[in-house]
Amino acid sequence: MATEIYIVRHGETMFNQLNKVQGWCDSPLTVKGINDLKVTANALSQVHFDNMYSSDLKRAIDTVHLMKDANQVSEIGKIKKLPEFREVFFGSFEGDDIEETWNEVALAAGIGPQTDVTKIINQVGIYEFREATKKADPRHLAENKKELDERMVRAINVLHDLTKNEKRVLIVSHGDFIKTLAIKYWNQSDGLHDIVFPNNGSVTRGIIRDNGDFEIVDYNVNAEDM
Structure with missing residues (x-):
């Protein structure tokens, strides 16, 4: 069923x-x-x-x-x-300012300063975005x-x-x-x-x-x- x-x-x-x-x-x-x-x-x-x-x-x-x-x-x-x-x-980013977090993720993804999560994902792809979030996380827990x-x-x-x-x-x-x-x-x-x-x-x-x-x-x- x-x-x-x-x-x-x-x-x-x-x-x-x-x-x-x-x-x-x-x-x-x-x-x-x-x-x-x-x-x-x-x-x-x-x-x-x-x-x-x-x-x-x-x-x-x-x-x-x-x-x-x-x-x-x-x-x-x-x-x-x-x-x-x-x-x-989101690991160490939990509770942090969302725009500051996405900017750190964008930098880790190698695309420079960016706070718009949709633009980041459309530029690097959702899978690379996930990897960049883990990379940017100081404890890599994301x-x-x-x-x-x-x-x-x-x-x-x-x-x-x-x-x-x-x-x-x-x-x-x-x-x-x-x-x-x-x-x-x-x-x-x-x-x-x-x-x-x-x-x-x-x-x-x-x-x-x-x-x-x-x-x-x-x-x-x-x-x-x-």
């Missing part, structure tokens, strides 16, 4: 608002973030889900509970938290392409095992992780260049088939438009 996966990006957080790097570090949802999520939750309130899952970071957990509480047609028990669906890890790719594959395998008897589930994850999934599994991405960053509260829809193959079929959609 194939399983339909609704992947929701968490709501806006304090670090999003303050323009700080936010990967495995966490910050609370803002009032705007909560209000935007209520719109998503209301739009999905009549969609039946067999289960709901979440990254183990608090901003994702808070988001999934908003989805659960608003849903009128699903009986969801305890939310299972999946660390495999955490945001990309995830590179290989580490992130292995975690994505592990995440899909874990979800496949959990959802074998479920027709439709919702999972809350994070912007860069969802974008990276799309680069790998969405047929409209060429896998090399940047694609638009998913909006807070947006829905990306995928299918996990019986054999474990995963495909994204809708990306960064406003839940009201689904």
